Amino acid sequence: NAFIQARMGSSRLPGKVLKLLCDIPVLQHVVSRVSASPSIENTVVLTSTLDKDDPIEDYCRSQNISVFRGSELDVLDRYYQASLQYPSHTVVRVTADCPLLDPEVLTSVVEMLKERSCDYCSNTIRRTYPKGLDVEAFSSDTLETIWKETVHQYDREHVTPYIYNHPNRFSIEGVEDSIDRSEKRLTLDYQEDFKLIEIVFKGLYGDNPLFGRDEIYSFLEDNPSLEDINGHLE
DSSP: OEEEEOOSOOSSSTTGGGOEETTEEHHHHHHHHHHTSTTOSOEEEEEESSGGGHHHHHHHHHTTOEEEEEOSSOHHHHHHHHHHHSOOSEEEEEETTOTTOOHHHHHHHHHHHHHHTOSEEESTTTTOSOBTOOOEEEEHHHHHHHHHHOOOHHHHHHSSHHHHTOTTTSOEEEOOOSSOOTTOBOOOSSHHHHHHHHHHHHHHTTTOTTOOHHHHHHHHHHSGGGGGTTTTOO
């Protein structure tokens, strides 16, 4: 299963997950890209039980997208409870601020998890992919273990730090790209990010709605000034 965590209450860009890119909400783009991976059988949006997140549930139900609601701050518990309702051997974690996520990258992370029979795999252990293409995969047993053991609020809010901060406790693998493009910023946190992503979508979406990272890199190389839009952000 792929679990996409989403919320309306971003302090930097409120409501960003339902902002429109080519007339389609950001969240729908993330769902479509995740679901395009052959490694994913079921995609579920995980949001909180807060009233302000009602629009996320409403949208998902209107589009027949599976949705689960749980704790706002204990996101680890939200994941664990969702895994009980939607059981599977593997859990893939994606956040809804990644509308440029590449299905091929997601597939490579899941496949390495299975090939190496490890507890956790991601493409952020040593970052070579741009921020915004982040994928984590872990076994359901690992999820249950950290749910039982993790006590610090930071770890429970961010779901997986307990895993990669305990490399002696868990078997961990990382997926790396052949070229380090970690300096690029393709995530959606600020209005500047949205401006860049919107331009990328307008340039590429019409030819192929599931355009991948190579098309994005080529587009940015052809339009080098675009990265100045959000290049100053941390």
